[in-house]
Every structure is written in C-alpha cells, then in structure tokens.
Amino acid sequence: MIRxxxxxxxxxxxxxxxxxxxTTDGQYGxxxxxxxxxxxxxxxxxxxxxxxxxxxGSLRGHDMVFDATMPxxxxxxxxxxxxxxxxxxxxxxxxxxxxxxxxxxxxxxxxDDRGVLHRxxxxxVLK
Amino acid sequence: MALLCQPSVDLDxxxxxxxxxxxxxxxxxxxxxxxxxxxxxxxxxxxxLFFDPALSGRRDTxxxxxxxxxxxxxxxxxxxxxxxxxxxxxPTVLGAAHHRWLFWDGRADSLWSQALGPxxxxxxxxxxxxxxxxxxxxxxxxxxxxxxxxGPMPDISDTVRFPSGARPGTSSWEAMHPADRQTxxxxxxxxxxxxxxxxxxxxxxxxxxxxxxxxxxxxxRDDDILGEPAVRGLALFAGxxxxxxxxxxxxxxxxEFHDLSLPPADDATPHPGRGAGYPLxxxxxxxxxxxxSDAPESRKARRTAAIRIGTEHWGAFKTPSLRNVxxxxxxxxxxxxxxxxxxxxxxxxxxQQVRRHHHAEDVLRPLDxxxxxxxxxxxxxxxxxxxxxxxxxxxxxxxTGIQNPxxxx
Numbered sequence: 001m002i003r004x005x006x007x008x009x010x011x012x013x014x015x016x017x018x019x020x021x022x023t024t025d026g027q028y029g030x031x032x033x034x035x036x037x038x039x040x041x042x043x044x045x046x047x048x049x050x051x052x053x054x055x056x057g058s059l060r061g062h063d064m065v066f067d068a069t070m071p072x073x074x075x076x077x078x079x080x081x082x083x084x085x086x087x088x089x090x091x092x093x094x095x096x097x098x099x100x101x102x103x104x105x106x107x108x109x110x111x112d113d114r115g116v117l118h119r120x121x122x123x124x125v126l127k
Numbered sequence: 128m129a130l131l132c133q134p135s136v137d138l139d140x141x142x143x144x145x146x147x148x149x150x151x152x153x154x155x156x157x158x159x160x161x162x163x164x165x166x167x168x169x170x171x172x173x174x175x176l177f178f179d180p181a182l183s184g185r186r187d188t189x190x191x192x193x194x195x196x197x198x199x200x201x202x203x204x205x206x207x208x209x210x211x212x213x214x215x216x217x218p219t220v221l222g223a224a225h226h227r228w229l230f231w232d233g234r235a236d237s238l239w240s241q242a243l244g245p246x247x248x249x250x251x252x253x254x255x256x257x258x259x260x261x262x263x264x265x266x267x268x269x270x271x272x273x274x275x276x277x278g279p280m281p282d283i284s285d286t287v288r289f290p291s292g293a294r295p296g297t298s299s300w301e302a303m304h305p306a307d308r309q310t311x312x313x314x315x316x317x318x319x320x321x322x323x324x325x326x327x328x329x330x331x332x333x334x335x336x337x338x339x340x341x342x343x344x345x346x347x348r349d350d351d352i353l354g355e356p357a358v359r360g361l362a363l364f365a366g367x368x369x370x371x372x373x374x375x376x377x378x379x380x381x382x383e384f385h386d387l388s389l390p391p392a393d394d395a396t397p398h399p400g401r402g403a404g405y406p407l408x409x410x411x412x413x414x415x416x417x418x419x420s421d422a423p424e425s426r427k428a429r430r431t432a433a434i435r436i437g438t439e440h441w442g443a444f445k446t447p448s449l450r451n452v453x454x455x456x457x458x459x460x461x462x463x464x465x466x467x468x469x470x471x472x473x474x475x476x477x478x479q480q481v482r483r484h485h486h487a488e489d490v491l492r493p494l495d496x497x498x499x500x501x502x503x504x505x506x507x508x509x510x511x512x513x514x515x516x517x518x519x520x521x522x523x524x525x526x527t528g529i530q531n532p533x534x535x536x
Contacts, residue, residue, distance in 0.1 A: 043381050045430065075488040078383055080435045095430055099383040100372055127141075 021108070023118035028061060028110045029053035030120045035092075042101050042126045048093040050083065052110055059112040066093045067107045068124075070100065101126045135350040136358040143343060145365035145375065150340035152377045152450065155224035155327045159422035160415045161239045163276055163320040164327060171524070172272035173242075173325030176318060178523035179269075181262050183252035184210065184292075190245065190322065193217045196521035199454040200329065205392065205462025211250030214398060216462040219455050221516070222448050224327040227382040231444045231460040232404025236431045237420075238323035240413040243315060247294045255294035256315040257283070263318065277317045281310045312412060316419035325520075331450035332514030336361075339510075353510050359500075360507025368474075368494055368504060379449035379511065386443040386487045388480040389473075392461040397483055400460070402441040405434060438486035453509040467508055471501045 021030040034040045035047040052061040064083050069076040078099060083091040098104050108120045155164075163169035176182060180189040188209050194200040200220040207213035215231050223229065229241035245251035246259055263269040264280045274280055283289040288307055293300040300308065339352040350358050364370045373381050384401040391397050408431070413419050416428035444460040458464045464473060473479055475494045496504070515521060 043376065043383075045426070073488050073490050074486075075439045076435070076437060078435055078440075079430065080433045082433075095426065095433060097430075099381050101375070102372065 018122055021120050021122055023108075023110060023120045025118055027055050027058045027112075027118050028120065029055070030108045030110075032106070032108065040098065040124055040126060043097070043099045045095045045097050048096055049086075050091045050093060050108060052089045052091070052108075054089070059114065061089060061110040062113045062115075063111040064091045065107075065109040065111065066091075066096075067109075068096065068098060068104050069107075070102060070104055072103060073100070098124075098126060134348050134358075135355050136362065138358070138362055139366065142362050142365045145371055146336070146340050146361060147344065149375065149377055149379060150337045151333070152222065152225075152331050152337070155330070158224070158237065158239075158323070158327075159425040159427055160237050160420040161320045161323055162421040163317070163324050164239075166276055166324055168272055169276045169321040169324035170328055171325075172269065172276065172318075173321035173323065174520070175269060175272070175524050176263075176322050177325055179262075181266075182246050182254050182259050184254045184258075188252045190220075190242070191523070193245075193251070194220045196515075199451050199515075201455045203456070205457045205465075207251065209245075209251045210248075210253035213250050215460055216457060218447060219451060220326050221329050221513075222331040222378055222450050223329070224323070225378045225382070225448070226380075226445070228384075228404075228445060230404060232398070232400050232407070233384060233445055234404040234407035235411065235413075236408060236415045236427075237413075238326055239316070239319040240411060240415075241319075242322035242326070243319040243413055255292050255297070255300075257289055257293040257300070257311050258291055259318060260311055260314040261289070261291070263314075273314075273317065273321075276321070277314070281314060283311070312419060316413055319413065320421075328520055329516050331448075332516065334450070334513040335510040336507075337513070354506060356503045356506035357510040358507075360503035360505070360510075363496070363500060363504050364507050368496070369492070370504075372490060373446045374449050380446040382446065384440060384443035384445055385490065386439065386441075387459075387491065388442070388482050388487060389459055389461070389463050390479045390481050392463050397442060397481075398461070399441050401443045401445075402436065405436045405440070408434075438484070439488045442483055442487065449508060449511055451512050453512050467505050468501070471504055475501060 019031045022028065031051040033049045035049055040046070048066065050064060050066065052064060054060055066081060066083055067076065077097060079095060079097045081093050081096055083093045085091050102125070104124050104126060106122045106124055110118045112118065158164040177190045180187050182189065193202045193207050193209060194217065195202055202217045204217065206215055207217045218231070224238055229235035229238060235241040235244060246254045247256060261283055263273050264283060270280055288303070289311070290299040293303060335353055339349070342349045342352060373385055375381065408414055411417065415431040416423050420428060422428060453467060456465060458467070458470045464470045474491070475496055477491055477493045
C-alpha cells in the first residue's frame with residue numbers, strides 16, 4: 001500500500017515531509033524532510049534530508065538509495081541523485097528535481113549490511 | 128458613483144493561482160558560469176556581435192539573420208535556412224536566458240555556450256572560432272570592448288600557428304599546438320559570454336496576460352484586458368486541457384524535455400531529440416562544468432553533471448516557452464504546424480501521433496474539445512504576446528555601421 005501525501009500550499013504551511021513511513025517489511029522507519037522544509041517544490045531543485053530508524057533487532061542501514069518516478073506518465077526524474085551519508089542513519093539527497101505537477105512516487109531503499117534491500121514507498125502529489 | 132468592473136467569467140481559485148505564478152516575468156536567473164552575464168560592456172560587445180555577419184564563413188549571416196528582431200527573434204520558417212538547411216525550427220531569443228537547457232535537444236546548458244554553436248555549425252553560419260576571434264582582434268571597436276572586459280587580446284597574427292578557418296574537426300585545428308587551441312577556445316568562450324550578456328536583455332515584454340494578472344493582484348480584476356474568450360481559454364489551459372502539466376511558471380514551460388510523438392516533418396528520419404543532444408553536451412568544452420566555465424564547481428555545473436538520460440528521452444524535445452507564441456510560427460521542433468490552430472487541432476485528437484518505441488512517456492490524452500473551446504485556448508495563447516524590446520536592442524548598434532539586410536522592418 002502506498003501512502004499518499006498531498007503537498008499543497010495549505011499543507012505546506014505546516015511543512016511538507018513525512019514521518020511514520022516504514023519499509024514494507026517493517027524493518028526500518030523513514031523520516032524525510034524537504035530542504036527548505038516548507039514545501040516540495042514543482043520544477044525547482046531542492047534537497048531531501050532522510051533519517052532511517054532501524055526497528056529493534058534490525059541490522060543498521062548500510063546504504064540508502066532514493067528515486068522518484070511518475071508511473072502514470074511512465075517517466076522518472078531527469079536528474080541522477082546520489083544520497084550523501086551525513087550520520088550513522090542519516091542521508092541528504094541533493095538537487096532533487098520533480099519537473100512536473102502530478103503524482104510522484106518516492107522510493108527510499110535501505111540496504112542493510114547483508115545487502116538486502118528494504119523499500120519504503122510514498123506517493124507525493126505536486127500541484 | 129463609479130461602476131466597478133465585474134469579472135465576466137467564473138474562475139477557480141486554482142486557475143487564479145496558476146496565473147499569478149506565471150506573471151510577471153522576473154529578471155533572468157543568476158548565471159554563475161558566465162562572469163560577464165550582467166556586465167554592460169560585455170552586453171554592448173555581444174549586441175555588436177549578434178548583428179555581425181562577419182562571424183559567418185561567407186560573412187553574410189549573423190545571429191540576427193535567423194533570430195530576426197522583426198519576427199520576435201525568429202525566422203518565420205519551418206526549419207532554419209542559412210549556410211544549409213537545418214532540422215530544427217528557430218526558437219526565439221526572447222526570454223532564452225530563463226532556459227535551463229538550450230537548443231531543442233538540450234545540447235547546451237548555458238546561453239553563452241549556445242551562442243557559440245551556430246557560429247561553427249556548417250548548416251548555420253559555417254564560420255570558425257579562430258576566424259571569429261581574429262575578426263574581433265582586427266576590428267578596433269570590437270577589440271577595445273573585448274579588452275575592457277577580458278584583458279589583452281592574445282596575439283594571433285601568426286597565420287601559421289593560427290590558421291584561418293580552424294575549428295574542431297578540421298585538419299588545421301587538429302594541427303595546432305594544444306596551448307594555441309586553448310588560447311582560441313578561451314577567447315571564443317568570451318565572445319559567447321558577451322553575446323549571452325546581450326541576450327539576457329531580451330526579456331519577454333509585458334503582455335495583456337501580465338496586465339490582467341497585475342489587475343488581479345491589485346484587486347481590480349478586469350476581464351476586458353484579456354477579453355472573455357481568452358479568460359475562458361486561461362481556465363481551460365490551467366484546467367481541463369492539462370496544458371499546465373508542462374507549460375507553467377513565468378516562461379510557461381517546465382524547461383525540460385517531452386516526447387509528443389509528433390509526426391516527422393516531410394517524412395524525415397525521426398530525430399532522437401534529447402537522446403542526441405545529451406552526448407553533444409557532454410562532449411562540449413563549453414559546458415557549465417567544463418574548463419571555460421566561470422563556476423565549474425557551482426550547483427549549476429553539478430546539475431549538468433547529474434543529468435539522467437533514460438529511454439523515455441529518445442525523441443523528447445524541450446518544452447518551448449509560450450511567451451510570444453502567437454508571434455513565432457511555425458510550431459514544434461521541426462516546424463511541424465504552421466498555425467496555432469493546427470497545434471491545437473493536434474492536441475485535440477492526437478490523430479497524427481507516431482509512436483516510435485514503447486518506452487515513451489505517456490502524458491497526453493486527446494482534448495476532444497469543441498471548436499469554441501479551441502478558439503478560447505487560442506485567444507489565451509494570443510494574449511501572451513508581449514511588448515517588444517526597445518528599438519535600440521532590436522537594431523544593429525549604430526557604431527557597427529551594419530545595415531542588416533534581413534530585417535523586415
């Protein structure tokens with residue numbers, strides 16, 4: 001099940017980002033915040049700060065990969081983004097560009113120390 | 128008692144928000160890779176070079192030949208005709224400084240880099256970078272301006288070391304010492320930066336759409352400024368027609384690339400679009416993260432390095448700005464359609480689409496609009512025609528003595 005996040009101007013007043021997102025296997029929690037933190041912009045470069053929280057007993061995340069696509073349009077971003085690790089469980093994804101309004105799907109892939117991928121997915125609607 | 132003008136068409140708040148985000152056109156964005164971008168002396172030099180046919184191989188074609196000020200800085204042709212026949216429709220220079228990528232296929236990432244391409248293209252001006260630099264060196268007014276912005280002009284009087292006609296791909300260029308090639312490249316880049324400084328002054332002028340938005344912003348919305356058909360057209364553009372998916376913001380463009388699956392003009396071989404432009408950009412010495420950039424470590428430069436090319440980019444072309452669109456026929460990257468009516472008819476049915484591969488993006492749906500709705504959309508597009516730049520900016524600088532034979536004024 002994909003969560004749907006509506007990043008409209010009104011919601012942006014309270015900030016747009018996500019807490020409580022989990023990988024489908026429940027092993028990792030994901031908190032992501034756009035920078036600046038007010039809104040996910042349409043067709044403007046911005047950064048995303050990502051915090052990964054391993055559930056009790058989970059292996060620590062060894063790496064994190066981010067991607068965004070527009071499944072309905074059958075295309076993704078026009079930029080390659082390479083997350084930069086800023087702490088044991090923290091990354092920053094620089095220069096994300098979502099060039100169209102509409103529904104984007106964000107994938108946060110946590111790769112654990114064994115190389116196993118754990119995916120958290122969230123739909124974000126840009127006006 | 129004065130009568131207040133009542134809006135004639137009900138508009139959804141989202142349509143008003145769309146319009147307000149699209150007007151006015153702000154100044155061009157900062158351009159860190161061009162230290163001369165906002166230098167008035169550089170703009171003067173660039174203005175002279177823009178109208179100077181001596182930059183072409185036959186000394187008969189200037190930038191202004193195809194970017195004719197009297198035709199909103201286009202040429203009115205389906206595809207460019209200069210030293211040869213091109214494949215692409217000539218885009219306007221008005222507002223070009225706002226674009227993230229240049230050329231229909233995005234082969235340049237800055238206005239200054241773009242300005243250099245046509246000078247050497249065999250089917251455009253068919254000149255050479257060496258001859259262009261030598262022309263500036265040997266023309267006192269140009270040389271004086273050059274030296275005031277870039278320091279002493281290099282001594283390229285030795286025609287053995289610096290052979291006439293030398294440009295990449297020629298044996299004379301390849302035979303030059305790498306340091307001499309570097310000297311020419313640096314000076315050539317400066318010429319491009321000067322032309323870009325001039326082109327940054329060619330902003331889209333205020334249109335009826337801008338005047339209508341200004342009235343909305345002032346709380347005095349007056350639909351007489353646009354006319355009812357254009358107001359209805361705006362509502363369709365930002366609503367049911369879905370134009371705003373790609374055409375939004377002050378330029379009314381997302382500045383990126385899309386595949387409309389247009390029919391090839393005159394049964395020509397389909398062009399790979401962005402799929403071909405990207406390798407050209409990577410190969411260019413004049414890119415934002417290249418050796419002639421004034422900010423090769425800037426965010427702009429990093430963004431060039433981070434371009435992603437996927438299968439959906441094959442056959443994709445840059446979304447054009449719709450500013451002044453009614454003044455710049457024909458339309459689409461290959462001049463596929465002669466009129467705006469033709470363009471809207473295409474979007475209305477998509478009957479002429481040609482799917483060339485199964486990886487193409489899937490954005491368009493037939494509008495299935497009535498003739499009256501299409502007419503409203505066209506009325507809105509026509510309301511985007513802005514006041515032209517000043518006569519001074521649209522004319523060859525008087526000190527050049529150039530009488531542009533191509534001008535239609």
